[in-house]
Amino acid sequence: MINTKKIIIVDDHKIVRDGIRAMLLCNKSFSVVGDLASGKELFQQLNSLTPDIVILDIGMPEMNGVEITGKLNREYPAVKVLILSANASEDWIVSAIKAGAVGFLPKECSSGELIKALRHISRGENYYGESIASIIYRSYVNILRDKESPKRTEELTERESDVLKAFSEGLSFKEIADKLCISPRTVESHKINILNKLELKNTIEMVKYAIKNGIIDL
Amino acid sequence: MINTKKIIIVDDHKIVRDGIRAMLLCNKSFSVVGDLASGKELFQQLNSLTPDIVILDIGMPEMNGVEITGKLNREYPAVKVLILSANASEDWIVSAIKAGAVGFLPKECSSGELIKALRHISRGENYYGESIASIIYRSYVNILRDKESPKRTEELTERESDVLKAFSEGLSFKEIADKLCISPRTVESHKINILNKLELKNTIEMVKYAIKNGIIDL
DNA sequence: GATGAAGTAGGTGAAATCCCGTATTTGGTT
DNA sequence: AACCAAATACGGGATTTCACCTACTTCATC
Numbered sequence: 243m244i245n246t247k248k249i250i251i252v253d254d255h256k257i258v259r260d261g262i263r264a265m266l267l268c269n270k271s272f273s274v275v276g277d278l279a280s281g282k283e284l285f286q287q288l289n290s291l292t293p294d295i296v297i298l299d300i301g302m303p304e305m306n307g308v309e310i311t312g313k314l315n316r317e318y319p320a321v322k323v324l325i326l327s328a329n330a331s332e333d334w335i336v337s338a339i340k341a342g343a344v345g346f347l348p349k350e351c352s353s354g355e356l357i358k359a360l361r362h363i364s365r366g367e368n369y370y371g372e373s374i375a376s377i378i379y380r381s382y383v384n385i386l387r388d389k390e391s392p393k394r395t396e397e398l399t400e401r402e403s404d405v406l407k408a409f410s411e412g413l414s415f416k417e418i419a420d421k422l423c424i425s426p427r428t429v430e431s432h433k434i435n436i437l438n439k440l441e442l443k444n445t446i447e448m449v450k451y452a453i454k455n456g457i458i459d460l
Numbered sequence: 461m462i463n464t465k466k467i468i469i470v471d472d473h474k475i476v477r478d479g480i481r482a483m484l485l486c487n488k489s490f491s492v493v494g495d496l497a498s499g500k501e502l503f504q505q506l507n508s509l510t511p512d513i514v515i516l517d518i519g520m521p522e523m524n525g526v527e528i529t530g531k532l533n534r535e536y537p538a539v540k541v542l543i544l545s546a547n548a549s550e551d552w553i554v555s556a557i558k559a560g561a562v563g564f565l566p567k568e569c570s571s572g573e574l575i576k577a578l579r580h581i582s583r584g585e586n587y588y589g590e591s592i593a594s595i596i597y598r599s600y601v602n603i604l605r606d607k608e609s610p611k612r613t614e615e616l617t618e619r620e621s622d623v624l625k626a627f628s629e630g631l632s633f634k635e636i637a638d639k640l641c642i643s644p645r646t647v648e649s650h651k652i653n654i655l656n657k658l659e660l661k662n663t664i665e666m667v668k669y670a671i672k673n674g675i676i677d678l
Numbered sequence: 679g680a681t682g683a684a685g686t687a688g689g690t691g692a693a694a695t696c697c698c699g700t701a702t703t704t705g706g707t708t
Numbered sequence: 709a710a711c712c713a714a715a716t717a718c719g720g721g722a723t724t725t726c727a728c729c730t731a732c733t734t735c736a737t738c
Binding site for chain 2: 254255256257258260261262264265267279326328349350351352353356409410411412414443444445446447449450453
Binding site: 399400401402424425427428431432435 | 713714715716717718719
């Protein structure tokens with residue numbers, strides 16, 4: 243094989259990294275040039291490792307997969323991103339695609355499918371996995387039907403993120419106010435905005451959203 | 461090697477299962493006779509696969525690793541259990557050991573450590589991993605100092621579990637009352653008991669507890 | 679048959695949150 | 709310069725939840 247593609251794996255669990263590494267060991271088209279535990283490490287080593295493809299766990303503490311994908315796409319547009327996700331929710335798929343991922347697989351996928359995805363990606367194609375594809379299709383149909391329904395992925399402002407994070411840590415209005423040095427009423431305003439934007443109905447759904455989207459760790 | 465140990469891997473992510481499989485492929489002391497996605501499948505196939513060791517992910521929907529361990533220990537005491545956990549909290553370690561796990565590793569462990577653990581376990585020894593060992597030591601010291609502090613792992617009653625589950629779904633007192641056909645005040649009583657038992661300070665911590673312990677899925 | 683745990687239910691007052699608003703300042707865009 | 713979105717802040721009343729109790733019933737266990 244003339245053109246071996248260089249791959250970096252980013253996942254906070256070493257066992258997953260080793261696992262993927264082991265899967266690709268027998269395959270001559272791909273060579274794993276690094277496996278890292280966080281986005282921070284990735285950006286530190288990106289220039290020296292010069293990967294073609296980055297395999298990215300979406301659910302990581304600190305910087306989540308979507309954020310990393312966005313930054314990669316802005317600063318290193320030649321690097322392709324394949325996202326791995328524990329639970330393939332529509333939200334995450336949409337965010338990942340928006341951020342520039344060219345592949346998306348559930349962690350339930352087989353090693354065969356992983357290699358298939360990598361092949362497609364190295365040919366410059368997209369690959370989204372069968373189970374993902376059906377979710378994308380459904381989402382697409384929804385968009386066509388409702389004209390404009392992709393409100394779900396509306397972005398939170400910086401401040402709203404702070405508030406969301408604080409709520410998810412179990413703080414009360416007053417505690418959040420103190421922490422962020424604003425009035426409790428302002429915290430309330432932010433919260434209402436968050437709930438409206440994300441179409442959630444209460445604090446608990448908000449916390450679950452935050453966990454799902456890697457905004458806080460458990 | 462005369463005595464090859466038979467291993468089953470249980471994890472809800474195929475990629476992790478395949479990864480561990482791949483890691484053990486080169487090792488003649490251990491052969492993976494099955495990899496399964498849930499406790500249910502495990503108990504269906506246990507009699508035909510007759511494993512020596514079960515590698516168990518602690519964080520799974522439906523039946524979590526601790527429950528599976530307990531059931532295994534009661535019904536198949538010859539089968540050794542090695543727990544893998546994403547986040548190695550004291551609570552989980554304590555629960556796992558109580559339930560009868562003879563090994564406990566964080567998912568951040570290396571493949572080398574995994575094999576080391578399996579070697580110890582097949583010799584009939586316990587193995588808890590370096591990072592785990594320090595947590596165990598600290599917990600042990602606490603128990604010695606406080607005479608009796610392991611209140612943390614106190615069990616919830618059936619009804620309390622129902623209430624916890626309902627709260628975690630984002631229902632209010634009134635909604636839970638309707639759902640369980642009891643008075644809102646009773647729901648309140650249950651909730652207070654839950655918070656006290658688990659030493660949590662509010663609903664949000666409760667929800668996070670429920671997610672962490674696999675009582676609800678995200 | 680006493681004891682205790684689990685499940686049920688309620689009282690009361692305080693605290694927190696929700697839900698409807700309005701208003702000012704700041705920073706960026708056109 | 710005009711405009712808009714974001715962030716900040718507040719009001720008032722309704723509703724919900726919290727905290728700390730008491731109390732009854734059932735059921736198993738000793």
